Amino acid sequence: MGSTIFDADEDSLPVPDASATFNPRIRRDAQRGGRGSRRGWLVLAVILIAAFFGLRMFSPAGDWDTASVLQDFFTLSISVVVESLPFVFLGILLSTVVQVWLPSGLLLRRLPRAPVLRRLVLSLLGVLFPVCECGNMPLARGLMLRGLTVSDSVTFLLAAPILNPVTIITTYQAFGWEDGILVSRVLGGFVIANLVGAVVAAHPSPDRLLTPSFQAACDVAGHAHASVSRIRRSAGAFAEETSAMLPALFVGSAIAGAIQVGVHRDLLSSLGSNPLLSVVALLVLAFVVSICSNVDAFFVLSLGSTFMPGGIVAFLVFGPMIDIKMLSLMRTTYTARALVLITALVALCVIVLGLGVNLGA
Amino acid sequence: MGLILSLIGIVATVWLGFTGRLGLYIHPRYTVFTLIMALLAGVIAVIAFTVVPGKDDEHGHDDAPPPTRRGRVLRRGKTAGLVAIVVVAMFALLVLPPSTLSAATAQERTVNAAAPAPNSSSIDSILTGADTSTFTVKDWSLYLRMGASDDFLASHPAEVVGFVSADPDDPQNVFYVTRFTITCCAVDATPIGLAVYLPGWSDRYHEGDWVSVNGSIVANPSSSSAEPFAIAPSQVSPVAEPPEPYVY
Numbered sequence: 001m002g003s004t005i006f007d008a009d010e011d012s013l014p015v016p017d018a019s020a021t022f023n024p025r026i027r028r029d030a031q032r033g034g035r036g037s038r039r040g041w042l043v044l045a046v047i048l049i050a051a052f053f054g055l056r057m058f059s060p061a062g063d064w065d066t067a068s069v070l071q072d073f074f075t076l077s078i079s080v081v082v083e084s085l086p087f088v089f090l091g092i093l094l095s096t097v098v099q100v101w102l103p104s105g106l107l108l109r110r111l112p113r114a115p116v117l118r119r120l121v122l123s124l125l126g127v128l129f130p131v132c133e134c135g136n137m138p139l140a141r142g143l144m145l146r147g148l149t150v151s152d153s154v155t156f157l158l159a160a161p162i163l164n165p166v167t168i169i170t171t172y173q174a175f176g177w178e179d180g181i182l183v184s185r186v187l188g189g190f191v192i193a194n195l196v197g198a199v200v201a202a203h204p205s206p207d208r209l210l211t212p213s214f215q216a217a218c219d220v221a222g223h224a225h226a227s228v229s230r231i232r233r234s235a236g237a238f239a240e241e242t243s244a245m246l247p248a249l250f251v252g253s254a255i256a257g258a259i260q261v262g263v264h265r266d267l268l269s270s271l272g273s274n275p276l277l278s279v280v281a282l283l284v285l286a287f288v289v290s291i292c293s294n295v296d297a298f299f300v301l302s303l304g305s306t307f308m309p310g311g312i313v314a315f316l317v318f319g320p321m322i323d324i325k326m327l328s329l330m331r332t333t334y335t336a337r338a339l340v341l342i343t344a345l346v347a348l349c350v351i352v353l354g355l356g357v358n359l360g361a
Numbered sequence: 362m363g364l365i366l367s368l369i370g371i372v373a374t375v376w377l378g379f380t381g382r383l384g385l386y387i388h389p390r391y392t393v394f395t396l397i398m399a400l401l402a403g404v405i406a407v408i409a410f411t412v413v414p415g416k417d418d419e420h421g422h423d424d425a426p427p428p429t430r431r432g433r434v435l436r437r438g439k440t441a442g443l444v445a446i447v448v449v450a451m452f453a454l455l456v457l458p459p460s461t462l463s464a465a466t467a468q469e470r471t472v473n474a475a476a477p478a479p480n481s482s483s484i485d486s487i488l489t490g491a492d493t494s495t496f497t498v499k500d501w502s503l504y505l506r507m508g509a510s511d512d513f514l515a516s517h518p519a520e521v522v523g524f525v526s527a528d529p530d531d532p533q534n535v536f537y538v539t540r541f542t543i544t545c546c547a548v549d550a551t552p553i554g555l556a557v558y559l560p561g562w563s564d565r566y567h568e569g570d571w572v573s574v575n576g577s578i579v580a581n582p583s584s585s586s587a588e589p590f591a592i593a594p595s596q597v598s599p600v601a602e603p604p605e606p607y608v609y
Contacts, residue, residue: 079547086398242363
């Protein structure tokens, strides 16, 4: 999946830049890409859709009689896909708007120059884009193609799902001001996102934290394809982003489903009343459950009687930042090493935060 | 590839939506949003199909140095991986019959492990005049935990529908009428249940069977079960799985 971003940008969009003259196939496509072939692709798309619908309708409707663990694995994985897919699409659409339709630099030029201030502002950007975490990844990619630095993007990704009106409202509905959970979540998320952003910024060459294929896409994005129509570029961006995101989403969902079937939850709930273990247990649960940040407060509310408030805060701060599905999506853009670093840092910060809430309460 | 995967996801979502089975996977509050995004993405995917032709069969990138042997193997592996993802996605989303979570997951997640926290002291006054015949497993479970009085319970028999799962502490005599409750999607499903005291129940019912249980709620006669209350059933009858198997 890595190279598809790169391929798509070069091959599929008949871009009149230097590379086109070296690639006879592209030139031929550009000349030939008239009505006829386009209609052919339309027909193919319609046939595909019809075939998928046909397959769905004529598949046996009966019940399962096989092992129920396997059934639950599929149900759980499918539920993650069905739940995240609309948000991923929304994120991709926003990303396309940022990449193609917004005047170049409209967003970025207004950001403060000083890196620390810029990250502060970016961590509040989630207020403008109330998408939950799975939609933020494509959006962050779009912003990076438009010139956002690596550390900026990390700050945005970590902060936006928490500092976001929907999340704040649902957390308030679930917990009110009880035990300082809401305040700890919002402030903690803000501080941790900026802290981790600062650490990433201190990396000697932050670009090495990006996957080679995404670096390449950034390089290409530098040369403006001004002569290609916006519709075409939007379609190209949509195709590229779905090629990068959907395989990652599907694989991430399958892993999340498999771990859910395998990990026993009662193991976690027996740790609820220890100040440190309750934090670690809910951190692990947040990682495994991969639930959307907009509603995770309602989910963890039911654990409120079993776990100390620090554990709840850990769940509410760590979950939106890092979980199985999110790591799979982030892997499209950042190297595995970078993700290990970021995950470890965030986990450490959240443990400190949760422990602080437990001991302070 | 992305477009094909998109279409698979979109077709599956739309089909689930229009056959009313999206509720097996996600909370109903997302249904409208999910369907709108699926239809919108479907239109865009079709447009993208016509504008971005041949993207998947042209892997060449002529600026790059000619691929090494290792590069070719990597690329082939990557393509094979993508094809595998598409095939599995088609199988999971388009071929398998949609299903709910099974009783195995209820066991694994421990029924009533995470009960809603009590937040009212005068529960009987809330319940006065309530129509208990509409109470679900979730309602009963909540009110029992909030301390509904014995008088109230004696005059209000329960009539609930759920699937059977054994009480791990006393599997011979007690089973739970169980439902999953959902806040977001099936991933966060948490089983809740009402204990039913019926010695020898496992001769007649299997775990996972859907049943309707009638009877009054009494102090649990079982000595080893952790549940303080249980239904003393006057009637247990098998029923079909309801179209909305989860409670919210």
